[in-house]
Amino acid sequence: MPAHSTQNRQMYWRIVRRLLGSNRGRVFVILLALGAGAAVTAALLNLQVDARRRITSEFRAFGANVIIGPRDGSQSQGVNQTIEESVLRRAEMIDSSQLLASGFLYVVINVAVDHTREPGMNSSWAPAVIAGYSNKNFLSLLPSRAIESTEPTGWDMPNCFAGSAVATRLHIHAGDSLTVSTVTKYEEPDPTIESQCYVQAIENFGSAEDNQIFINAEVVQRLMKLPGRFSVVEVSVPGTPSQIDAYVLRLKQAIPDADVHPLRQFTEGEAKIYNRISGLLTTTVVIVLLLTGLCVMAAMTNVAMERKNDVGLMKAIGGATRRVLRLFMMEAALLGLAGGVIGAGVGIFLSIWLGKQVFGVAAQPRLIVYPVAVALTVIVAILSAYPLRRLASVRPASVFRGEA
């Protein structure tokens, strides 16, 4: 019987081919609907995974969320209320690629402005809070908006940033140079008691930082004779709420000699917002996928029901119901495969593009999404051909008479 079964198989595939080729318009319509479903499935699955990660990196906009400060009463006199530089290094060592950290040394010091824009102004000494920073990118830890800014100077002078309140009060503008000093009178420049800096920008923080002038920490440490000391280390820890908790725990273990505490305002707020957003996204995506699947299925069933005549004809010439059904299932599966392969491919590109639109960064395609989307499409296609089973009871004659 091998020859017979080969022939059978040949016939089977021939019929499937003819079924697919018989009506181009219909095949096109089916592929369009299945492909659209597959594209949306692939795009949303891909985007959903990517978006949750991106949202957590958006939380960086809130700045530092962990503060490392001195432990109560653990410091000796003189260097009271400061921590060692090594705290910063130990914090950064935990995950240098993910964590952003900077030490800050806060002191009240005298400031005088050498006005370049208002030559008539007299510079006089005024006390102000100076914050020494150890990381050039400290502004990412303290979100702000620049009110004025200039190019950094090329001279051999450190750059500094002034908060908006102190700038208004002391009439500081970007491009001015400031002299900071531990004394208010001096005869000739003495690098141990005074230093100059070039105001690169005026920043508006909307909080206590508006009253501060930011200079490189080394300058402040030298002036205050506190080498290698910081008042606090601020850390921006990325990730989901549980990742942040894990980081805080590791920081606490790595730095037992200082007080590590999360800024609850931001860690708790972030956790709440993250959970909401991620829940919202998941539910919306699930609902959209489910309904889209059902919608595609209903549309496909509608198309499949049209094959009544074909089923009737095949039965009339002696096809067993199961074999006839297998033919149509195969057709549906092939169409589902084709629609899925094309649609999911389109969907992945769609999600890359959408990711770029929303986050400015292309979403990384996840390869697992592709087979999942294709498989789902094939399942939907087969399921939508399934109602043809009901046609098993079709009496060929009544179909041809145009009844039913």
Next chain:
Amino acid sequence: MFLRLVADSFTRRPRRKVLTAAALALGMAVVTAALSVSLDVGDRLASEFRSLGANLLVTPQGDSLPLEIGGVDYRPVNSGAYLPEADLPKIKTVFWHNNIIAFTPSLELQVGALPLASQKWIDKVSLIGTWADHTVRLPDGGKFQTGIAKTSPWWQIDGRWFSDDARECVVGTAFARKNYVKVGDFISLATGMVTKIPSPMKVTGILSSGGPEDESILVPLSSAQSLAGKPGQYRKLLVSALTKPEDDFARRDPKTMKQDEFERWSCSPYVSSIAYSIAQVLPGTDVRVIRRVAEGEGTILTRVRALLWMVTLAALLAAALAVGASSAASVIERRTEIGLMKALGAGSSTVGFLLAAEQLLLAFVGGGIGYSLGIILARLVGQKIFGVAPAPSLLVLVAVLALAAGVTLLGSAIPLRRASRYEPAPILRGE
């Protein structure tokens, strides 16, 4: 006759029509649910972001430069400016008063504290006078409930907040630990030279804030005012307002705007325009946007909103294609019928009208059912995630019905155009 033909088509093959309508309804339900959620999410998330606390800070304009490190002000006592508490109800009279969900004034000073249990004076304790849960009488006769629990929602209190008119206080957790203060203890507070021990305040709770407040004592604003000798005055006001994410337009300086631009700017609840309107009703103040809170909020809100719009768009696309395909199929299938009608002398336009009427009827029925289904789903999502269901929007209904009609017509138009070229005879012969 026309109506009869349409009605006949529905009664003759009800199952097929039900399937087409089901595809339509499901597709439109996706669109409705996604649209409703997307339209609503901005407002919902904006209030979610208020769990980050206040986004506006009001300080006196003529204030001297604060020398504040770690929450401790190193200025000499009594320097600096104050603001009148009596002006505060005016905040709820600004144009965006409904967006202002809470405001809390505070007055900070350094005091000496004497816990009655230890009988030992503690110098230079930072004291914060504020509102725990305060009823503000508004100029229009209404009442507004506000307080620190709303502007700093992350603060945890072990015990309860003080009553605003009682001699009660709340101590920070670090202060309590250092000085062995418990809930139920009494503390006397005084400024300057003490001649006699003032009447003590009862500790009603221990505050854990994760900030400098952990080292402080919090008392009702009125108690702080009498300790500072500044009755009816405060120094710092935190305002929590619902805002619209800032765009490039919102970032412009209002002083450089033209008249109509300024109107558009002040009629949008940007954080900067709310700040501007508060500064208008509270003269002599500096209203600053707390960038840390506001900047992150803006970008994240914009991103999430864009993300949901993308999901909506994708859902719309898939639903439209599936529904279009379904109606195209239903036209293709009726080639014989079309051939017959044309053989009997019907023009292409009559056939087109007939089919279009059928499709439109289906679109409205399916769209309507889909809209109801989608609204129910959107309510479920809203209820589950935010605890608030989005209000059904008429705009969405119109959009959904229009989309349903458009998609079905477009889907059937292509096969119809081909059908209009059919010669009736070969179709009837089955070729």
